Amino acid sequence: xxxxxxxxxxxxxxxxxxxxxxAALALAVLLLSAPILLGALVISIAGAAVFAGVGRExxxxxxxxLPLGLLVMAVNMLVAQSGLTVIARLGDLPVFGQTDVTLExxxxxxxxxxxxxxxxxxxxxxxxxxxxxEVLALFRRFSFxxxxxxxxxxxxxxxxxxxxxxxAEAQRCRPGPPPSRARLMRATTAGVxxxxxxxxxxxxxxxxxxxxxxxRRGSRVRRPYSRHDLAFAASAVALVGLAIGARVAGLAxxxxxxxxxxxxxxxxxxxxxxxxxxxxxxxxxxxxxxx
Amino acid sequence: MSVLSLDNVxxxxxxxxxxxxxxxxxxxxxxxxVVLAGxxxxxxxxxxxxxxxxxxxxxxxxxxxRATVAGMDTxxxxxxxxxxxxxxxxxxxxxxxVMGTVRAELALPLENQGEAPTAVARAVxxxxxxxxxxxxxxxxxxxxxxxxxxxxxxxxxxxxxxKLILLDEPTSxxxxxxxxxxxxxxxxxxxxxxxxxxxxxxxxxxxxxFADRTIAMRGxxxxxxxxxxxxxxxxxxxxxxxxxxxxxxxxxxxxxxAAGVKAARAALRSHGLLPDAGxxxxxxxxxxxxxxxxxxxxxRVWHEIDRGPVVLRGVSxxxxxxxxVALMGxxxxxxxxxxxxxxxxxxxxxxxxxxxxxVALLLQNPAxxxxxxxxxxxxxxxxxxxxxxGDPALRERHPRDLSGxxxxxLALAIVLDGAGGPSYKTAVVCLDxxxxxxxxxxxxxxxxxxxxxxxxxxxxTHDPExxxxxxNRVILLADGAPIADGSPHEILAGGTYFATETARILGGAGxxxxxxxxxxxxxxxxxxxxxVGA
Numbered sequence: 001x002x003x004x005x006x007x008x009x010x011x012x013x014x015x016x017x018x019x020x021x022x023a024a025l026a027l028a029v030l031l032l033s034a035p036i037l038l039g040a041l042v043i044s045i046a047g048a049a050v051f052a053g054v055g056r057e058x059x060x061x062x063x064x065x066l067p068l069g070l071l072v073m074a075v076n077m078l079v080a081q082s083g084l085t086v087i088a089r090l091g092d093l094p095v096f097g098q099t100d101v102t103l104e105x106x107x108x109x110x111x112x113x114x115x116x117x118x119x120x121x122x123x124x125x126x127x128x129x130x131x132x133x134e135v136l137a138l139f140r141r142f143s144f145x146x147x148x149x150x151x152x153x154x155x156x157x158x159x160x161x162x163x164x165x166x167x168a169e170a171q172r173c174r175p176g177p178p179p180s181r182a183r184l185m186r187a188t189t190a191g192v193x194x195x196x197x198x199x200x201x202x203x204x205x206x207x208x209x210x211x212x213x214x215x216r217r218g219s220r221v222r223r224p225y226s227r228h229d230l231a232f233a234a235s236a237v238a239l240v241g242l243a244i245g246a247r248v249a250g251l252a253x254x255x256x257x258x259x260x261x262x263x264x265x266x267x268x269x270x271x272x273x274x275x276x277x278x279x280x281x282x283x284x285x286x287x288x289x290x291x
Numbered sequence: 292m293s294v295l296s297l298d299n300v301x302x303x304x305x306x307x308x309x310x311x312x313x314x315x316x317x318x319x320x321x322x323x324x325v326v327l328a329g330x331x332x333x334x335x336x337x338x339x340x341x342x343x344x345x346x347x348x349x350x351x352x353x354x355x356x357r358a359t360v361a362g363m364d365t366x367x368x369x370x371x372x373x374x375x376x377x378x379x380x381x382x383x384x385x386x387x388x389v390m391g392t393v394r395a396e397l398a399l400p401l402e403n404q405g406e407a408p409t410a411v412a413r414a415v416x417x418x419x420x421x422x423x424x425x426x427x428x429x430x431x432x433x434x435x436x437x438x439x440x441x442x443x444x445x446x447x448x449x450x451x452x453x454k455l456i457l458l459d460e461p462t463s464x465x466x467x468x469x470x471x472x473x474x475x476x477x478x479x480x481x482x483x484x485x486x487x488x489x490x491x492x493x494x495x496x497x498x499x500x501f502a503d504r505t506i507a508m509r510g511x512x513x514x515x516x517x518x519x520x521x522x523x524x525x526x527x528x529x530x531x532x533x534x535x536x537x538x539x540x541x542x543x544x545x546x547x548x549a550a551g552v553k554a555a556r557a558a559l560r561s562h563g564l565l566p567d568a569g570x571x572x573x574x575x576x577x578x579x580x581x582x583x584x585x586x587x588x589x590x591r592v593w594h595e596i597d598r599g600p601v602v603l604r605g606v607s608x609x610x611x612x613x614x615x616v617a618l619m620g621x622x623x624x625x626x627x628x629x630x631x632x633x634x635x636x637x638x639x640x641x642x643x644x645x646x647x648x649x650v651a652l653l654l655q656n657p658a659x660x661x662x663x664x665x666x667x668x669x670x671x672x673x674x675x676x677x678x679x680x681g682d683p684a685l686r687e688r689h690p691r692d693l694s695g696x697x698x699x700x701l702a703l704a705i706v707l708d709g710a711g712g713p714s715y716k717t718a719v720v721c722l723d724x725x726x727x728x729x730x731x732x733x734x735x736x737x738x739x740x741x742x743x744x745x746x747x748x749x750x751x752t753h754d755p756e757x758x759x760x761x762x763n764r765v766i767l768l769a770d771g772a773p774i775a776d777g778s779p780h781e782i783l784a785g786g787t788y789f790a791t792e793t794a795r796i797l798g799g800a801g802x803x804x805x806x807x808x809x810x811x812x813x814x815x816x817x818x819x820x821x822x823v824g825a
Contacts, residue, residue: 002391002431002433002434003391003431004431004434005429131391131392132391133390133391133392133394133395136390136395137395140402148389152389158433159385159386159433166654166656166659167659169631169636169654169659170654170656170659170660171659171660171662172636173634173636173651173652173653173654173660173706174660174705174706175649175651175705175706175708176708179662179663183662183663184662186662186664187661187662190691191658191659194658194691195386198381198383198386198387199386199387199389200349201345201349201381202381202386202387202388202389202444203389204344204345204348204349204369204370204371204374205343205345205370205374205377205378205379205448206374206389206399206400206403206447207370207371207374207375207400207403207404208371208403209369209370209371
């Protein structure tokens, strides 16, 4: 998955604001655990992806994330023995021992799984909709080398994916039994190190080793804050505020130990609606966005 | 004042027993365009690394002598400091473009130098305009083709307006069109700006015509430093593997070698030796194998990508046992896809592929095949001997320590290895772009090896000189379908893009492809005993 400039309000917003928006969504996912609110956040992320024109990319990320979410849920279901409502007695299982599956552990596992999926989707939304080079420019004042390393990692993902496909094809061309995983791992590591050396040499001759803090004088014309910048910044603030407020005020309580407690109250429902509206309203303003 | 001065420079890589370059002394002046010639391992890349400070600052090792770039001693200034005066372009475009967008890539070197944003923005615009990549500025670098990436990397090297530009085989990973475009671009940049350019290149016929000077290296030492025509005369006499086909043609006729097709043609014309183009091919290509059981058969093969382009369009082909076939065509014509279908790596969306036995496929990067700790672990002794790697000492070496040509042969041994048993014979050997980055000697060795194989050989390539050396049939693909199928003399003699340098010089006369054939053709018009040009 790579960033590609698209005609959407999120792409039109400056990278710092885009970062803050994605970070606010991720923070809300971490702060909230009530299913209704997590559901609202997943809807918000998916909606943001669709309105930003990166729905296909996020769908691909979801296909990768869903098995992980299910795995998290299954592990919690088998490992956590808390909860009073037994829904299945699996008997004496190897590794796990005497295993009773409870409704509470299952639901809590599902919450953890949804949270993991939602965090991955936030990362995917950031990758697809926020310009990494602009982010680098943003952070280079503080830590240029770290920011460049992060950008480089993003850039190298498709390159290494192509390398992996090539290697797999070459191994299919070998007659006889396939080489062991250990040999393949050694070969792959050697290839990656070769590429890393080449990249490092390229960075050296581009002056990376002598990189200086960027000049402040003679700055280009300051880019004024646009409507989209302000809208997404406000959205990020609102999302964080709603998440903290809902958690502090206990508007959407959730507990899974010893028994499941997740009442849907008016306050919780209102927060859920507010989250979705806050996250998606900035996309309503498409003035100035080319079609 | 010279922009690059090497004074008795000797450099040895860490752990190496012999220096990669030894006692190199040379000076390059402002605006000079210098071609570095030499076989693989002759020290060309190391010389460039010594000039941009990578040797010794990045690679370590032992450095003796003095290298000065734009007044900066490389012992005191590392690559980062030298980057303001030296722009460098390497072989592989994938590993030297590091940013997400073209604009950011062009800006990076200037930002590293601490330039003000307005100066960076202006330099990016100018570099993009100079290289004709302004339309790519906001494109993600991950979406660019190899040729576009190489231009972007050149733009990044040029953005800081360096006094010296070093290019290490910049066209070796590009198809011929992209390679020619890059060379033409360099020529224009050299004329427009005052930057000195040093380019290490194997396909000398591409760039000698507009070089000011050629430096030849052998065993880490400078063995010739002369104008291109004088270099060719030296190469024809002392280093035939470095002589261009045009140079060999003229030398074979007793003329002074000239650099480039135009100059060679002018030399022939001035001596009254330029034959009329006439019919493109008059020779009989010989009987083509039409046995009842072909080694490989494509029966109306289609390859369509879901919601994407059609890569192969109903290809029907038969490759006879023992045939040596070259697949040619522009990038995206379907050559590599056809080979993958032959080897069973892909399934046709329609049609069938049949073969009379195993189909071995050697893909573009031989290193992808190497997984062992020793050469002997990769293939059987007989397979290694077949490809000329039977030396016991060689068999104990680590595969990744082999030279590029040896890696290529080892990968060929791997795919040829009869692991399926003697009854399961290899019917077809397919190779995808096997000559990328190879010097002429290694190409000749590979061609000779392919000619010795019993199996049918199918090679996808852009290299007409290599095709002329090994193939007895050429299939030209365009838009996923064969558009021409005939002998090399029929296909390669008449055109320009799919033609050898000899054929271009002689205008396709007599279907001649190689210098020796050209000498025989043109020499036939010379009266025995008469002085040429008299």
